Amino acid sequence: MIRSVGGVRMCCLRLPYTAETLLLKPSALTFRRRRPFATSCSASAAAKKDKNEKVIVVSGPTGAGKSRLALELAKRLNGEIISADSVQVYQGLDVGSAKPTLSERQEVPHHLIDILHPSEEYSVGQFFEDARQATRDILKAGHVPIVTGGTGLYLRWFIYGKPDVPKASPEITSEVYLELAELQRNDEWEAAVQLVIKSGDPSAQFLAANDWYRLRRRLEIIKSSGSPPSAFQVPYDHFREQSDSHTAECSLGIKSSADGIQGCKSKDLDYEFICFFLSSQRLDLYRSIDFRCEDMLSGADGILSEARWLLDLGLLPNTNSATRAIGYRQAMEYLLKCREQGGWSSTSDFYAFLSEFQKASRNFAKRQMTWFRNEHIYHWINASRPLETVLSFICDAYHQQAGNLTVPESLTMKKDISNTREASELKVYRTKNRQFIRREDCSDILDWIRRTQGQPAESIC
Template sequence: MIMSELCGLCTRCLRFLLPSPPPLPRRRLFASTTSSVSLGNKKDKKEKVVVISGPTGSGKTRLALELAKRLNGEIISADSVQVYRGLDVGSAKPSPSERREVPHHLIDILHPSEDYSVGQFFEDARQATRDILDNGRVPVVAGGTGLYLRWFICGKPDVPKASPDIVSEAYSELAELQKNEDWDEAVKLVVKAGDPKAQFLAANDWYRLRRSLEIIKASGSPPSAFQVPFDSFKEELGTSLTEDSQNVHSSLDVSEEVKPKDLDYEFICFFLSSPRLDLYRSIDYRCEDMLSGTDGILSEAKWLLDTGLLPNSNSATRAIGYRQAMEYLLKCRQQGGRSSAGEFYAFLSEFQKASRNFAKRQMTWFRNEHIYHWLDASKPLEKVLNFIYNAYHDQTGTLVVPESLRMKKDISNEREILQLKTYRPKNRHFVSRNDCSDILDWIRSQGEVVNSVV
């Protein structure tokens, strides 16, 4: 694994600065048809933390930025790619000007050759939360990495920390297999050591495989043997739902009626999404935008390759967009720095498809995270901000989501289901063969530079 530090990197990307809406009024926003969530006993006051999540391309970054301005807040990124320096375009990282407007945490803290774990995120994000609250400001946690947010809210499993000797031992046992890219043999080694669930890890997730081996060596048990706070949360939630469901009006979303009472903070959580067809279209356009210009995601993928990293070899290079872009550029290099328009469009299609599938997985994940209120991102931003702002300041103990803002979790419309099944991307920028000529020229120029060096 390449551990060299990044030197002299200068990445640039186009950003569009959106005008800030006027200050929000402090009026209450209710509607006659609602879904509600109990926020617990008003006498037992907890410090408030706002969480904004949503699938890729849903607009959560902009929403969090505008909300933080109004709440005198600071943003904690819950994005597993934004932690890496140099990966700006593909992670839709807030621009430098946006980060000057509102303080951001957990952005640009690692070189892409380093791995970042959910456990480390928990420690870093909780520390940032404490610091923000102690400074009299409001923590706004924003991102779409589901496991990061689950641990952040519910707590992390009580898994023993391995000693430096054990860490070194586990690394040594897997190092040669990783160097030879022998994933299957490495999995067999960890399964034999005592973790049968290692076979279900994502291919080439060497960090988690190595961490599993460390836990086994440190405790004699696999990771699955340790209690996970989220499991207790689910049990409490399930019991409360069973007890309350008979007394709930049929127009309410029963799955959102309760919150666990033993969380460290009062988490006010929102999941921002759009009608699925609109979201998919937005994602496709977003992928095109990331490829426009000479400083887009392809340039960042080239830099990753130039540092010695390979696609799908660690956390950063497994990220959606970067993996596909690195694989495409490697193919171009193997062809002497050449690419046809057809090869470019095949790459673009794969990039878009992977991004849509990722958004679909995010929605599936958060559908089962009952602490979130689903909001319709297609509604005017001012209206959504108004609601969240008032929800934060609400003192009644009940958060009321107007029907006009609520986004359904499931697709029940047969017409929409059929449209999704027959969905095909319709690009805005890359339509004809000539539309990608600048990118093909750039790829050719990069190949010529490599050949001249050789």
């Protein structure tokens, strides 16, 4: 079932898993090839190939409409989409990740979707390898790579490259696993962090709690190289240092620092990246996110059903990449509480969960905007502008010769809060639900919890 929330397309799919396939892990990733699509953008088929092949990147905060924009771009530019979403890689996590529908994936080839079982980890380094390989395959087929998603670190490494950190040998991987295994079994996170700090990586203290995968990886790097991860140069940092040194000489004749940095240094990258960040006024974005969270809870196959599936697999919230994801973590914690209460939930418990889900989603969008505000290669586009206008501008930008790109004022989205009125309204922002307002509005969900999470209770209050 497909819904539209504030211009954002939502997908609610049935989980395509049976009891026999719950624990099945994909062994290989296959990239599908399809016949070229017709393009409605004016471009000569015999146009001279640029020195660097072009790659379009479309990002934005959750709920901004970037997936819809990328899909329409792919139709017009004979493109294929590479997902840069850290949750869409997982099978079965469809609703909470706003995964493209099956029909959309049949219409336009998508890559890096449904490639892992939720019990598996997926690193930014693996994404870099997979996404770059997909890019090469798409270009080789004569199509346009369109990378879309909101996972900032994925996109940063994809564009600038990954650090040259040594890969651990099987022996070191096994040694590290055994060294931390008992601490993980006993839930002694702080003790494990101190072990890694004493081994030579003081920055381990800043890891998110219970991020055992990244903690193990840090210890592997230390044992493999004798140095912590921070000792290895990050290509993005090197690029920024070079860009800063050129800012003065590039500043004449440009319209913004973003254009200057992009124009001065994009030639140093592996591809000609044309990057856009789609966003809207913060208040409008927050309302859209709140409505979107409500939609994800509607119907029998919503995010609660997917969270139940994760729990039935034996996974616990906040223990790996899939269960740390916004929405899934809150839903799993809520269902665990319901199970502890014999499959019972009060309306106040449900509304507390919904409020936490919405708040976490808004905070995530805020963090995304803060992250990309410092990514100067992106051109900020106002998501409230007509889709056709935005599509035409990006198509023209793709077909024009290499050089600085200027976004028209009518399409530009300001990176910061533009006026005091908006700032004041944000301070007093309160969620106004559209579907879940009264006590009886959540009765279907509470009934579902009674049926699936424990023995029926005599009453619900």
